[in-house]
Amino acid sequence: MTTSRGVIPLVAAILGVLALSWAFITGIGAALNGSGSGALPFEVVFILAGLVIVVALIMAIVNLVRGRFRVLAVITIVVALLPLVAIVLLRASAL
Numbered sequence: 397m398t399t400s401r402g403v404i405p406l407v408a409a410i411l412g413v414l415a416l417s418w419a420f421i422t423g424i425g426a427a428l429n430g431s432g433s434g435a436l437p438f439e440v441v442f443i444l445a446g447l448v449i450v451v452a453l454i455m456a457i458v459n460l461v462r463g464r465f466r467v468l469a470v471i472t473i474v475v476a477l478l479p480l481v482a483i484v485l486l487r488a489s490a491l
Contacts, residue, residue, distance in 0.1 A: 402459060405451075405469075406456075406468055408452040409448075409453070409476040413445075413476070417479075418441075419441040426438055456472035
């Protein structure tokens with residue numbers, strides 16, 4: 397068994413979270429700036445990063461169910477759910 401099947405979803409989740417965060421922060425700045433070309437490229441990156449995170453989450457769940465690379469699968473699930481935790485915390489702090 398190779399560990400790449402466990403590492404690939406983890407790397408995808410990390411890169412997806414980083415790209416999602418970058419696109420969100422930079423996209424808001426581009427949307428609020430009237431002199432720029434708009435936020436469309438950042439929206440596309442945001443959606444693609446979200447899809448990468450979902451695919452990494454599905455791959456991690458499949459690895460966990462099959463009993464392969466359990467530790468890497470759990471770490472991947474935690475990393476993939478970080479954006480959801482951030483949204484819940486931001487929403488709770490806004491109340």
